[in-house]
Amino acid sequence: MSGAERGPVLVWVDVVGTEPTRGALQAIDAARRLAAAAGTHVHGVAAGEDAQVAARYLPTVHRIDALPDGHDARVRAWHASLDGTGATMFVVAGTRTALAVAPRVAVRAGGAYLEEAVTLTVEDGQVVAERLTQLQRVTERLVAEATSAVVTVKVGAFAEAEPAEELGSVEVLDVVADERDRRVTVRPHEGGSGAAVALEEADVVVAGGRGLGSAEAFDTLVIPLAERLGGAVGATRAVVDAEWRPYGEQIGQTGKTVAPTVYLALGISGAVQHMSGMNRSRWIVAINADADAPIFQQCDVGVINDVHAVVPELMKALEER
Amino acid sequence: MIDFSLGPTQKEMQGLARRFARDRIAPVAAQHDRDASYPTDVIDEAARLGLLNLRVPEAQGGLGLGVLDEAIVGEELAFGCMGIYTVLMASDLGVTPLVLHGSENQRDRFLTPLVGGGARLAAFALSEPDAGSDPAAIRTRARREEGGWRLNGRKMWISNGALADFTVVFATSDPERGAAASVALVVPADADGLSWREVHGKLGQRAAPTFEMILDDVHVPEDHLLGEVGDGIRIALSTLDQTRVPVAAGSVGVARRALHEASRYATERKAFGKPIAQHQAIAFKLADMEIRLQTARWQTWHAAWLADAGEPCGHHAAIAKAYASDAAFESASEAVNVLGGYGYVDAYPVAKLLRDVKLNQIYEGTNEIQRLVIARRVIREAEA
Amino acid sequence: MKIVTVIRRVPDAEARVRVEGDDVVLTGAAWVLDGMDEYGVEEALRLRESGIDAEIVALAVGPDATEEALRTALAMGADRARLLTTDAAPDPLTTARMLAAAIQEEEADLVLVGGKQADWDSAALGPALAETLGWPVADWTTSLAVDGDTLQCVHDADVGNEALAMPLPAVVTTQQGLNDPRYPTLPNIMKAKRKELRAEPAPDASASVRTVSRTVEQRERRRTLIEGDPREGAHAIVSLLREAGA
Numbered sequence: 001m002s003g004a005e006r007g008p009v010l011v012w013v014d015v016v017g018t019e020p021t022r023g024a025l026q027a028i029d030a031a032r033r034l035a036a037a038a039g040t041h042v043h044g045v046a047a048g049e050d051a052q053v054a055a056r057y058l059p060t061v062h063r064i065d066a067l068p069d070g071h072d073a074r075v076r077a078w079h080a081s082l083d084g085t086g087a088t089m090f091v092v093a094g095t096r097t098a099l100a101v102a103p104r105v106a107v108r109a110g111g112a113y114l115e116e117a118v119t120l121t122v123e124d125g126q127v128v129a130e131r132l133t134q135l136q137r138v139t140e141r142l143v144a145e146a147t148s149a150v151v152t153v154k155v156g157a158f159a160e161a162e163p164a165e166e167l168g169s170v171e172v173l174d175v176v177a178d179e180r181d182r183r184v185t186v187r188p189h190e191g192g193s194g195a196a197v198a199l200e201e202a203d204v205v206v207a208g209g210r211g212l213g214s215a216e217a218f219d220t221l222v223i224p225l226a227e228r229l230g231g232a233v234g235a236t237r238a239v240v241d242a243e244w245r246p247y248g249e250q251i252g253q254t255g256k257t258v259a260p261t262v263y264l265a266l267g268i269s270g271a272v273q274h275m276s277g278m279n280r281s282r283w284i285v286a287i288n289a290d291a292d293a294p295i296f297q298q299c300d301v302g303v304i305n306d307v308h309a310v311v312p313e314l315m316k317a318l319e320e321r
Numbered sequence: 322m323i324d325f326s327l328g329p330t331q332k333e334m335q336g337l338a339r340r341f342a343r344d345r346i347a348p349v350a351a352q353h354d355r356d357a358s359y360p361t362d363v364i365d366e367a368a369r370l371g372l373l374n375l376r377v378p379e380a381q382g383g384l385g386l387g388v389l390d391e392a393i394v395g396e397e398l399a400f401g402c403m404g405i406y407t408v409l410m411a412s413d414l415g416v417t418p419l420v421l422h423g424s425e426n427q428r429d430r431f432l433t434p435l436v437g438g439g440a441r442l443a444a445f446a447l448s449e450p451d452a453g454s455d456p457a458a459i460r461t462r463a464r465r466e467e468g469g470w471r472l473n474g475r476k477m478w479i480s481n482g483a484l485a486d487f488t489v490v491f492a493t494s495d496p497e498r499g500a501a502a503s504v505a506l507v508v509p510a511d512a513d514g515l516s517w518r519e520v521h522g523k524l525g526q527r528a529a530p531t532f533e534m535i536l537d538d539v540h541v542p543e544d545h546l547l548g549e550v551g552d553g554i555r556i557a558l559s560t561l562d563q564t565r566v567p568v569a570a571g572s573v574g575v576a577r578r579a580l581h582e583a584s585r586y587a588t589e590r591k592a593f594g595k596p597i598a599q600h601q602a603i604a605f606k607l608a609d610m611e612i613r614l615q616t617a618r619w620q621t622w623h624a625a626w627l628a629d630a631g632e633p634c635g636h637h638a639a640i641a642k643a644y645a646s647d648a649a650f651e652s653a654s655e656a657v658n659v660l661g662g663y664g665y666v667d668a669y670p671v672a673k674l675l676r677d678v679k680l681n682q683i684y685e686g687t688n689e690i691q692r693l694v695i696a697r698r699v700i701r702e703a704e705a
Numbered sequence: 706m707k708i709v710t711v712i713r714r715v716p717d718a719e720a721r722v723r724v725e726g727d728d729v730v731l732t733g734a735a736w737v738l739d740g741m742d743e744y745g746v747e748e749a750l751r752l753r754e755s756g757i758d759a760e761i762v763a764l765a766v767g768p769d770a771t772e773e774a775l776r777t778a779l780a781m782g783a784d785r786a787r788l789l790t791t792d793a794a795p796d797p798l799t800t801a802r803m804l805a806a807a808i809q810e811e812e813a814d815l816v817l818v819g820g821k822q823a824d825w826d827s828a829a830l831g832p833a834l835a836e837t838l839g840w841p842v843a844d845w846t847t848s849l850a851v852d853g854d855t856l857q858c859v860h861d862a863d864v865g866n867e868a869l870a871m872p873l874p875a876v877v878t879t880q881q882g883l884n885d886p887r888y889p890t891l892p893n894i895m896k897a898k899r900k901e902l903r904a905e906p907a908p909d910a911s912a913s914v915r916t917v918s919r920t921v922e923q924r925e926r927r928r929t930l931i932e933g934d935p936r937e938g939a940h941a942i943v944s945l946l947r948e949a950g951a
Contacts, residue, residue: 071832072841096863100844103829104836106798112913113798115827132922133826137722138729139920146913184841189859189866198864204951229951237881247847247882248865253718253823254741254881262951264942272718276826283949284926285942291932292589300927301945303938313939318946333776333894336735340888371891384895 008043009035010081011058012092015050020057022201023093023153025160028057030120030153031091032161037122038089044168045081055168057161062173071097072181075104080175082109082148089127091120094152095200102152111148118157127151135253135276155200156259156280199249204231205260205278207251208239211267211288212307215244221311222266228318234258236274252277267307270295287311331393338397341370346401353405353528354673357521359484360405360528361440368440372398373409374432376416380425381432388563388634389625392570396618399574400581403677404526406574408442410567411480411529414685415443417560418489418505422547431487431507444485446476446508446534447557453478454690456491456554457499461536463492463506469542470506472514475535478684482532483517486510490536491553503553507545514539525676561686562635563628565642568685569621572645575678576617579649579656580610582671586660597659606655613648621645636698643691646681653678706759706851708749709808710783711818711834712742714767714774718823724921738774741819743781743886744879748817750782751884752851760784762811766803766907768792779897780889786900789907797822797829802910805837813874815856820845820878831878841871845880 011031013024031042044054044061051063064077092098094116106113117129127144206226208218226233235245253273263281286299289306296302303310353360367373375391377383398406435441452458461474487509495502514537584607587598597603621641627634653674657664664671682688720734753759763778763786765771775786818831835842849858856875859868931938
């Protein structure tokens, strides 16, 4: 298919405050690459006021007003944006919500779904993406063999897009509401993750494992270090199972996936399930007294020593900076 | 022709036992060994999962599993800890005389409660302070009296003993007549005159409680007699013919654990610029461990298959028991060498393997006795 | 009530991964019922044990060997199992299409499926299945209750939790913490032998994505290791932080 036949690449833009989220910026970067390879343009899609923010990055933005809560409404909105713009490619950051909504959009559109893409391009008129499988250890190259493709983009795999030189234009996209979108009622519920810095957006993550020895060690070592570095606190499954930390901090196969600039692993052995949640971090630092811990095979700097001895020294050295 | 593969149900059982060993036994094994403490939680959960008293027949509410099933499960549990497995193995040792020689009524009365709920154990008492390898020389005396038997004497090295609901005790009704006057009697835990003294200071298998049994004018009713007067030793030996197989399976589990620990260590530890597994001296040790492991397992399963087929299995069970325990001991010893200094301290699991599996060469018929059994048949065939 | 638990057979996390040509080769792989799907089987069992009269059917798409994983589900307590056989290793959306017909045939009220699949590293199966069926879906569910015709649950959102309510029939995908899956007991493993496990060819469904190649991730890390004085370790970390601009 030619660029014209494919229509624009659509990218969903989530906004926090007055800026797109880091995920959204990465999705915009991915969408721009895809559009360049397909010989077409990128259009933004955003909810209400978010469209103005998105217009700082994209020449055309489709605004969807009065978007109800819940996934069903979102499926309808994203599908409507494909229909309403003649687009055949939809890109969005792989947040928890997007990972649940995007495959449904693909099914509804009769298209292909490319999940958590780490690279994105067009070859021979078809969308091609690479993604990771087998607990993030194998890279698969996939070709979308349908007319349309919905893509979720893996956290941290793309660069954050810079604003455009000119402010783009915003047009309203009408989405016809449907009874079925109200079949699920949504209410906030207490007991959320309560993370001070959202884990997936953090530049620095300081994570603790069973090797710390106690829940108290999080208070004395992990949290102060995270605060000093302006980072987020993470935990392994073992620590969450032991009820030292809440589930919202868990990183790994059944927890969150993060790709910060620096990941500091304190008292973490480096089991495959944990590594799969953080091994795309730009730099990995490990501190563990066990020289045989597998994490030492997969770190950039590894300190084979007692965490309780090293972290105080680290805090001191950081003060001196 | 023979099919060497496990059926789907056997694979499921193996999977369950493996997970249980990994998740529940292995994490607490070192602690119980250090403290010589009984693993109550592990045994309770084993009972809940149906891993205890596997031989209790279906008619009594049990699973009625065979010897091969027991061997498959036993290897997995012993991989986690041989000491903890001995608790389960010894309970089936107490169950087996009733399975093989008890009346239906006796099976109902004694075996049904074992699978009724909670962790209920059985025990088997043949050895005495002065009689181990020579069962015909047992001196525990059973005298006929009104309504039953009066027992006096001592038994030694009884696994589970004080924790068991009942113990099958082998005694003589007439020391002059030896085996021809021997009896097998089911002694319940609450029998008057029965007491136990725990044995302390064991080299290994310290999670498995071991006792001296003191019978001081213990009365048991007539219907607690298995078979007839004169059957006692025969019942004991035919039981041991079969129960040798789970012991062998336990040894296979230890041999496998030794190879597992040694090979993982050898692929990570470096010397002279490469992992020590790349040095032939170490590689050959690993190969020999593998040779011993495979041979031990197949002979164990062969003996199990014979038992389940109703064929005489004593000879092959003796081979399995002797070979597997010697093999496991050798492998555990080599594993210590592979780990070097780390193999010698209890922060690493291999030293315990060596201490634990030494007992497999001794209990349930010493390896010397096994060799007598094996030699007897070889010689008999040569003389024929 | 009819509950269908969708399960998959995946390699155990201990397996070592290698790629030969374009195929993934797993050494030392034990194949197991996907842990995330186990939460689904367990939740179905708990719903029944809470007093709801339910028939629980374990359903899978995969090669013949998938029977082993279905047997595990039966041994946990599912009543029946069905296997839609195919050697094609279909992607999530195609798998969803294959499952939908069987689910409609069963007239299921509730479908439980793992929130993430361990070999695909994908969270798409549950949502795609719901969309194919036209049913509402609750993903990453950490607690659920059935009240007549309504499903009430709590699930993980991007930040924090949400409480959802929706009419049955519905699809629920599981999350860690939903429950503690039971071991199949030996008696149940034996009983499972007698439970029905029906295999039939999976319906035809054409895939919309095609894998053209696979490579093992090679991410070379520096592996600078420091032992000895904790201060040296601290300084090495500070150097890296400086280099990283953190």
